[in-house]
Amino acid sequence: MKGLIQRVRHARVTVNGEITGQIEGGILLLLGVEKGDDEATADKLLQKVLKYRIFADADDKMNLSLADTGGGLLVVSQFTLVADTRKGLRPSFSSGATPAEGERLYDYFVKQAKLIHTPVATGRFAADMKVELLNDGPVTFLLEMPPAG
Numbered sequence: 001m002k003g004l005i006q007r008v009r010h011a012r013v014t015v016n017g018e019i020t021g022q023i024e025g026g027i028l029l030l031l032g033v034e035k036g037d038d039e040a041t042a043d044k045l046l047q048k049v050l051k052y053r054i055f056a057d058a059d060d061k062m063n064l065s066l067a068d069t070g071g072g073l074l075v076v077s078q079f080t081l082v083a084d085t086r087k088g089l090r091p092s093f094s095s096g097a098t099p100a101e102g103e104r105l106y107d108y109f110v111k112q113a114k115l116i117h118t119p120v121a122t123g124r125f126a127a128d129m130k131v132e133l134l135n136d137g138p139v140t141f142l143l144e145m146p147p148a149g
Contacts, residue, residue, distance in 0.1 A: 001031070001032065001033055001034060001037045001041045001042060001045050001105070001144070001145045001147075002031075002032040002034070002081050002082055002142065002143070002144050002145075003029050003030065003031050003032070003045050003048075003049055003142075003143045003144075003145075004029070004030040004032075004078070004081060004140065004141075004142050004143075005027050005028070005029050005030075005049060005052065005054070005140070005141050005143060006027065006028045006030075006133065006135050006138070006139065006140045007026075007027060007054050007055065007135070007136045007137055007138075007139035007140075008023070008025065008026065008027065008028045008074075008133045008134055008135055008136055009024075009025055009134040009135075009136045010022070010023065010024050010025060010133070010134050011023055011028040011074045011131065011132065011133035011134070012074075012131075012132050012133075013074065013076055013121075013122070013123040013124075013129050013130070013131050013132075014129065014130045014132075015123070015124050015127045015128065015129055015130075020121075020122065020123055020124050020127075020129070021074055021075075021076075021121030021122045021123055022074065022121055023071070023072025023073065023074045023119060023121050024072060025071050025072060025136075026066055026069070026071025026072035026073055026074070027049065027054075027066050027071065027072075027073050027074070028074045028076065028131070028133050029049055029073060029074065029075045029076065030076050030078035030081055031045075031075055031076065031077055031078060031081070031106060031109060032077075032078050032079060032080070032081030032082040032096070033077075033079075033082070033096070033097040033101065033102040033105045033106060034082045034095050034096060034097055034147065035095055035096065035097055035101075035147075036147030037097060037101075037105055037145075037147050038105070038147065039105070039108055041105075041145050041146075041147055042105055042108055042109045042112065043112060044145050045109070045143060045145045046109060046112055046113055046116075048143050048145070049066065049073070049143065050065060050066050050067045050073075050113075050116070050117055051065045051066075051067055052065055052066070052141065052143065053065050053068075054066075054139050054141065055068065055069050055071070062139075066117070067117065072119045072120070072121060073113060073117055073119070073120045073121070074120075074121045074122070074123075075106075075109065075110050075113065075120065075121070075122050075123070076122070076123040076129065076131060077102070077103075077106045077123060077125045077126065079093065079096055079102060080093075082095055082096045082097075083095075083096075099126060102125075103125045103126065106125050107125070110122055
C-alpha cells in the first residue's frame with residue numbers, strides 16, 4: 001500500500017462539479033492499493049499517516065503530527081500511484097489490487113480513519129475526480145507499507 005501525503009493549507013475534491021470532500025488544513029492523502037494488501041497493511045499506513053511529524057512546532061521544526069494538530073485528512077483513491085514505471089514509456093499496473101479489492105480496502109481505510117480522527121473527507125472511488133490543493137511548503141512524502149503477509 002502506498003500513500004502520497006501532502007501538507008496542505010486547503011484541499012478539495014470534486015466529481016462532476018460537486019464537492020465530495022474538502023479540508024481547510026492538514027493532509028491530502030493519495031492512496032494506492034496493491035496486490036497482497038490487507039486490513040493490517042491499511043491499519044499500519046493509517047497510523048503512520050496520522051503520526052508522521054510534518055507540521056511545525058513552536059520552534060518551526062517538523063515535530064508535530066496530524067494527530068497532534070487536529071488538522072483535516074482528505075483521502076483520495078489513486079490507483080496510478082502503484083504503477084511500475086521502471087521500464088519503458090508506459091506504466092504497468094500489474095502490481096495493483098483488483099478494482100473490487102482496491103475499493104474494499106479504500107473503504108476500510110476511510111472507515112478506520114473516521115473512527116480515530118476528525119475531520120476526515122474523501123473523494124469518490126474510481127470516479128473522474130478533480131483535486132485542488134494549496135501545498136504548504138511544499139511538503140510531500142511517499143509512505144510505503146509492504147503487504148502484511
